[in-house]
Amino acid sequence: MRALFIAAHADDVEISAGGTIQVLIEEGYEVWTTTTAQHAKERTIEAVEAAEILGAIYIPVVGSIRYLTTYWDDYNFSLIVTPSSTDSHEEHRQAAELGVGLARGNDITLMEMNHAIPGGIYRMPQLNHFVTFSVDQMEIKALAVHAYRSQKEKYGSWWPLAIKARDRYYGLMADRVGVSFAEGFNIVHS
Amino acid sequence: MRALFIAAHADDVEISAGGTIQVLIEEGYEVWTTTTAQHAKERTIEAVEAAEILGAIYIPVVGSIRYLTTYWDDYNFSLIVTPSSTDSHEEHRQAAELGVGLARGNDITLMEMNHAIPGGIYRMPQLNHFVTFSVDQMEIKALAVHAYRSQKEKYGSWWPLAIKARDRYYGLMADRVGVSFAEGFNIVHS
Amino acid sequence: MRALFIAAHADDVEISAGGTIQVLIEEGYEVWTTTTAQHAKERTIEAVEAAEILGAIYIPVVGSIRYLTTYWDDYNFSLIVTPSSTDSHEEHRQAAELGVGLARGNDITLMEMNHAIPGGIYRMPQLNHFVTFSVDQMEIKALAVHAYRSQKEKYGSWWPLAIKARDRYYGLMADRVGVSFAEGFNIVHS
Amino acid sequence: MRALFIAAHADDVEISAGGTIQVLIEEGYEVWTTTTAQHAKERTIEAVEAAEILGAIYIPVVGSIRYLTTYWDDYNFSLIVTPSSTDSHEEHRQAAELGVGLARGNDITLMEMNHAIPGGIYRMPQLNHFVTFSVDQMEIKALAVHAYRSQKEKYGSWWPLAIKARDRYYGLMADRVGVSFAEGFNIVHS
């Protein structure tokens, strides 16, 4: 079983699906992550480090997406995860469309992530699936997010705090008994 | 300025809009709350107490809604807030439709609340407006929620925790600098 | 694992999900079917017979739905399937809303069936999940549909033919290699 | 009366609307087809042949669309048919947008085709109009589809079978008495 997480920007996947990636790996998935926008070298190194923390494989965009598209059948992804196709950021929508195109003529599961942004939050996908994960997995996710030192400097401390609050909120909603966290998705096709 | 919060069940308004009610009162609004479902006497007493904590006026449903509808013009509400018209609970949708009907032929603002429920959460309204409030106002909101002793017994401690996590998440999104909380709404008409 | 199929009318489940029920039973599910509209005694007997052919348990509506609602936690359904919540038939929408209510505060999968009707077909749910089944299972499904002798007399021979054509169409779309049939669903929550 | 069918790829129009084109010609329409994507010379020849079988005029894309746009008023199309504007294939959406632009400031009918694809099928337009045609017209449509020898080799025999099953399904739904076939459309403007 092989899953592909397509994001526009390095750190999007960690924020939206860092817990889910750990759960998938536990279930036996080989998880790949990739990004469609150009990044500075520093951020690419951070992305490799963040993927390593989660147990995933990060493929920088140059040469990768086209490669994936061309040799699609050899990879046999059974799960593709993208940003929301209605996101307010154009580059997120482009990454989503790439996923739709890859999943189009094949019998795979396609899900959209719930990207949290300061100020706006509108155009959120209708979440119809939640993946819960443990406190320990939340710690590892936080480490992966913190690997993006360049972003932490830019946005400040509110950023990891907001992610943790959201995941705690979803966790309490999805599983009121335990002490779990959760990430929300929109299943487009299954 | 007069605002009307219509919910299906006593405690819905406190959970979804307890902070916003305090902000409106600060801005000079007279805030009324009401509920459309039948409740046990105990819960009605809790609702009166909760409204009092927030500084609002609670009108039990019997005789109130029809009264409001009939004498509409005398009340001059400039803001009506209801559950989401796409909520998964039938009684929530009915309360929403009541608000739509009241706001129909009049030039007032109509907003839908974001009702959080365990397990499901799907069919969330598309939030396009956030009201931020302070840590102190969060404390008062928590007191109002805790006034529903009957509900706390039923649902346990996850319940106030989840509300606080959600409001913190929205607060960090809506105002990343401060230490505020926030509640999300869907403006239907303004 | 226990699945509940809620329809408005006896024969709806067989037409829309007769193949899927067989696949679920193969996977170890205990499958219950029920109907929310009143039926003549003759059609109820046909419904029992049709369920038996598929390997499912049919519970006539009187006393069942309310019973299910009240004792929800004891049954532990992990899958609920209903008509489409946007169907053009009011009784179908009501059955759909019942399912939404049951699935609301619980972590289960909720799917909507694709109900085919002559003449109209508009307001079809957006199908995002297909269940394929074999030629042999199509034969058993056809037997279950034919158990509704009262309906066959009313609608004539176009009826089972149209169902077979649709399932063949979906089957060829969902799995172009094999000779399978398929039924389409809209996953609302998973 | 003049109708324009705009597709992304040669063979899209034949698959989705080959029967409807024959019906329109019977009603007195002059039917033009065109494609917006680049094709190999072989497939262009197939497209000309397929159009000829249906009685339509195929205009290869180079120089045509811009030409049509510029001299719009001279052509007086009263019907424009495009792929679905919500299709999962980017080139289909682009062809749809072209049709929307052409129909924008003019009082003409605009319809979207129902493009069937293996594996996916999601993002289907909401069909609100069906055109029925006879068994003989189905035979001619099949000949037009088979003119695409290059596609038949690529996709195999499931392809014409699936088209026939779909048209039979729609035909039985749209006209339960006869033995007709049908194609489904979404009327965007009329």
Next chain:
Amino acid sequence: MRALFIAAHADDVEISAGGTIQVLIEEGYEVWTTTTAQHAKERTIEAVEAAEILGAIYIPVVGSIRYLTTYWDDYNFSLIVTPSSTDSHEEHRQAAELGVGLARGNDITLMEMNHAIPGGIYRMPQLNHFVTFSVDQMEIKALAVHAYRSQKEKYGSWWPLAIKARDRYYGLMADRVGVSFAEGFNIVHS
């Protein structure tokens, strides 16, 4: 050819479709109008008079709708026009649902009217069809609207003025050359 206009309240049809009814009668249609809400005797008399002015037949609701439903096949309506199914007034939505039910299993055209209301206007159907009519027909429509003396007293002179302004706006949009008026509709099924 026979058309049925179903409204909730007497005067809805005249306001939304008074010009279209005249156009249909010119084209050879027999036009029936009916209303689903209870009215005072005075307003019923006004409704009969208004229908007469337009050349239509008004059937008061008592006994009519059920009658129409039961004997559906004898009437052979080819066009049904209702309020919008997303209208903010519950009784309008109910009338719309009645039309959907009648059109469900039959091959007829179903359209929704564009009901104009003071103050709100939100939840307008997406208009995809416009029917233009002449200045003279606008005069006759105005006479039909003015037949509702009870409503004119209630709402005052803004009411016929607003209708005329809207129809002029749509007329200029739909046919920029002439001096026509127009009414807008949403084709649901055709």
Next chain:
Amino acid sequence: MRALFIAAHADDVEISAGGTIQVLIEEGYEVWTTTTAQHAKERTIEAVEAAEILGAIYIPVVGSIRYLTTYWDDYNFSLIVTPSSTDSHEEHRQAAELGVGLARGNDITLMEMNHAIPGGIYRMPQLNHFVTFSVDQMEIKALAVHAYRSQKEKYGSWWPLAIKARDRYYGLMADRVGVSFAEGFNIVHS
């Protein structure tokens, strides 16, 4: 307080929001208008003149949008108004997306205009906010529209007439007592 109106074509803002701009300036806003498409020199001069009539500042597109994007934080716009993101004209949608991007990570109000076009009108945004203005302000708006001499020649006299009819219609709906005009908007985020 500073507002930015982004349109695709010079004259779009005047037609859709010429009255609203005057109301905003009365309320103390500094209003900027800009356009994203290339225009002939003549039309740019007309745009400057039209903005001057309304009391706004017109910034031609070359160098402006990118400038605004880069130095966003210095401008502190609290209101951004764009065409509809579902408009049938591609350049309108592009201008809308630009506004969404600017408003994305900031706590500002984003509204879409209601662009009227001859013949089509479909894909209208769901209007949920109306701004009323006086007869005198309508006169000034008309002057601003008439400043586009090049467009008046192209489209003829129906054009200002249709705009006036629409604004009168909305005015009568939004405020039935007075003699006001109004423009409609879709609040996306507030």
